[in-house]
Amino acid sequence: MAFFKVENLTKQFGGLTAVDDISFEVNQGEVYTIIGPNGAGKTTIFNLVSLIYPPTRGRIFFKDRDLTGLAPDRVAALGIGRTFQNIELFEHATVLQNLLIGRHAHATTSFLAEMMFLPSVRKRELEHREAVERVVDFLDLQHARDSMVAGLPYGVRKVVELARALCTGPELLLLDEPSSGLNVEETDDMAFWIQDIRNELGITVLMVEHDMSLVSRVSDRVLAVNYGSKLAEGTPAEVQSHPEVVAAYLGE
Amino acid sequence: MRFIFKTRYEQDLQIFKHGVSAAWYAALLVFLLVAPFVVPDYYRTQIVFICIYGIAGFGLMLLSGFTGQISMGHAAFLAIGAYAEAILQARGMPFVVSAPAAILLAAAAGVAIGLPALRLSGIYLAIATLAFGFIVEEGMARWESMTGGSAGMLVPGVNLAGFMLEGDHAFYYLCLACVILVALATFNLLRSPTGRAFIAIRDSEVSAQSMGVSLSRYKTLSFGISAGITGLAGALYAHQIKFLSPEQFTLFVSIEFLMMIVIGGMGSMHGAVFGAIFVIGLPELISVAKDYMPQAVAEQPGLKTTIFGVIMILFVLFEPLGIYGRWIKIRTYFSMFPLYKKDMFRRQKAYQKSERVH
Numbered sequence: 001m002a003f004f005k006v007e008n009l010t011k012q013f014g015g016l017t018a019v020d021d022i023s024f025e026v027n028q029g030e031v032y033t034i035i036g037p038n039g040a041g042k043t044t045i046f047n048l049v050s051l052i053y054p055p056t057r058g059r060i061f062f063k064d065r066d067l068t069g070l071a072p073d074r075v076a077a078l079g080i081g082r083t084f085q086n087i088e089l090f091e092h093a094t095v096l097q098n099l100l101i102g103r104h105a106h107a108t109t110s111f112l113a114e115m116m117f118l119p120s121v122r123k124r125e126l127e128h129r130e131a132v133e134r135v136v137d138f139l140d141l142q143h144a145r146d147s148m149v150a151g152l153p154y155g156v157r158k159v160v161e162l163a164r165a166l167c168t169g170p171e172l173l174l175l176d177e178p179s180s181g182l183n184v185e186e187t188d189d190m191a192f193w194i195q196d197i198r199n200e201l202g203i204t205v206l207m208v209e210h211d212m213s214l215v216s217r218v219s220d221r222v223l224a225v226n227y228g229s230k231l232a233e234g235t236p237a238e239v240q241s242h243p244e245v246v247a248a249y250l251g252e
Numbered sequence: 253m254r255f256i257f258k259t260r261y262e263q264d265l266q267i268f269k270h271g272v273s274a275a276w277y278a279a280l281l282v283f284l285l286v287a288p289f290v291v292p293d294y295y296r297t298q299i300v301f302i303c304i305y306g307i308a309g310f311g312l313m314l315l316s317g318f319t320g321q322i323s324m325g326h327a328a329f330l331a332i333g334a335y336a337e338a339i340l341q342a343r344g345m346p347f348v349v350s351a352p353a354a355i356l357l358a359a360a361a362g363v364a365i366g367l368p369a370l371r372l373s374g375i376y377l378a379i380a381t382l383a384f385g386f387i388v389e390e391g392m393a394r395w396e397s398m399t400g401g402s403a404g405m406l407v408p409g410v411n412l413a414g415f416m417l418e419g420d421h422a423f424y425y426l427c428l429a430c431v432i433l434v435a436l437a438t439f440n441l442l443r444s445p446t447g448r449a450f451i452a453i454r455d456s457e458v459s460a461q462s463m464g465v466s467l468s469r470y471k472t473l474s475f476g477i478s479a480g481i482t483g484l485a486g487a488l489y490a491h492q493i494k495f496l497s498p499e500q501f502t503l504f505v506s507i508e509f510l511m512m513i514v515i516g517g518m519g520s521m522h523g524a525v526f527g528a529i530f531v532i533g534l535p536e537l538i539s540v541a542k543d544y545m546p547q548a549v550a551e552q553p554g555l556k557t558t559i560f561g562v563i564m565i566l567f568v569l570f571e572p573l574g575i576y577g578r579w580i581k582i583r584t585y586f587s588m589f590p591l592y593k594k595d596m597f598r599r600q601k602a603y604q605k606s607e608r609v610h
Binding site for chain 1: 452456
């Protein structure tokens with residue numbers, strides 16, 4: 001059984017085919033990266049697999065369960081967490097609140113019980129808090145815990161977003177350009193974290209990335225796309241030396 | 253400066269962050285408890301109005317300030333609560349039954365308007381709720397057998413639980429108890445998953461969804477809770493005014509509610525209270541100030557609305573976080589003295605959001 005599988009995924013926006021008949025499989029415990037030039041359809045693939053867009057054709061399977069047609073708010077509970085290319089944090093809330101929202105898929109209390117803040121709610125809140133604190137420790141975010149997101153520098157926000165995705169307790173983590181906007185040093189940190197997430201937490205990672213040094217450091221397998229179709233698939237070295245990939249990036 | 257040394261996660265769940273703050277709230281409570289005996293009757297009535305507006309303010313704050321859904325028709329929920337209370341009390345039901353019924357009825361109306369509103373946002377939602385406000389106002393005027401139509405209806409005295417609340421002091425304490433209960437319930441909601449889901453929807457719908465927040469469920473819930481709370485305000489309002497007619501629930505009241513939360517401070521519970529004090533207190537200040545104005549100005553019609561409008565514009569321009577935002581700055585100035593810097597609260601430019609999916 002494939003851990004995560006995409007079959008003949010196609011997305012058309014009017015006459016534009018952004019993603020054209022793409023299929024791939026991600027094995028449990030690997031870091032699988034999608035690369036491609038600007039406008040190749042990477043982010044569209046991402047929004048398709050996190051169910052934010054409905055596909056025109058094709059199917060998405062996670063642990064043999066067909067996700068096609070599910071509401072986007074259902075994926076977190078199934079064990080898929082994601083980040084966004086340009087950071088979609090809850091700006092006017094603290095980092096801690098952001099991370100606690102990441103626990104939403106595990107919320108079990110009813111709003112009436114919450115209004116009275118019954119002991120069961122308090123107990124559950126403390127459990128959420130402990131889960132969040134484990135992620136805070138993992139990503140060294142203690143210093144930012146009580147800050148408002150709106151006042152944080154870009155690099156920290158990027159880490160907070162990663163932390164929020166980890167708080168959902170995912171088995172599969174979708175990272176949309178984790179290094180975009182980061183400097184060299186921050187990109188290094190990000191690479192270590194992605195490796196730790198895979199090795200220590202045992203979470204499978206599917207990411208879209210531009211920075212080829214990061215891609216070759218952390219990825220087990222790479223999928224290259226251009227104009228919405230598959231160009232090549234294989235290890236980072238194989239894909240980087242693939243003639244069609246070289247042509248797509250550098251021209252003929 | 254005060255540093256709070258946290259050693260347990262429970263500390264972040266506390267209502268009062270430290271003893272001094274708890275002491276201030278206790279002082280406020282003591283003042284409110286003895287107020288009927290020490291302040292003139294007129295001011296006691298004003299405090300009752302602040303309580304009623306404060307409850308409505310919590311309701312609208314939950315919807316607009318925390319869930320980010322604008323409503324230009326909240327007077328409708330006030331009306332539904334008020335008429336439900338008046339009609340049920342007239343049929344002999346005690347407050348402990350009629351008030352929950354008024355809350356549920358208003359909440360049901362809130363859910364009903366919330367469902368179609370799921371597809372709307374921003375200005376379109378404003379127009380839809382505005383229309384809803386007109387429909388309810390018109391409905392109350394036409395449904396003469398129940399509401400007495402434009403001629404209005406009298407509201408009986410408060411039958412609390414089989415016995416009548418005698419005297420104005422008793423009603424004052426009823427309003428005080430209601431505002432405290434609503435404040436607690438709202439605060440509890442905001443420190444729980446539901447309140448955080450509201451905040452998530454306000455700040456980014458797409459990532460709220462990816463965290464497992466169902467937009468339809470939580471937007472409808474927010475409309476329902478907000479309308480229910482406003483319905484309770486309506487029930488108390490009915491008893492305070494003692495006479496209901498549709499023209500008490502016009503668009504102007506809805507706008508007054510919005511003004512209350514904007515001037516008080518969007519996205520904070522204190523803001524709702526400050527806003528209620530402002531909206532109730534400003535007409536008093538204006539009538540006092542009139543004595544010192546040239547007669548030609550003081551007797552102009554629409555003086556009150558003009559002053560309200562100007563203040564609203566000034567707040568939006570210079571203090572978008574309202575009275576509460578200003579209060580935080582003053583408090584920080586004193587707690588950090590002499591280290592406060594002018595640009596400390598300067599707003600940072602927001603980073604570019606990712607391409608909008610919806």
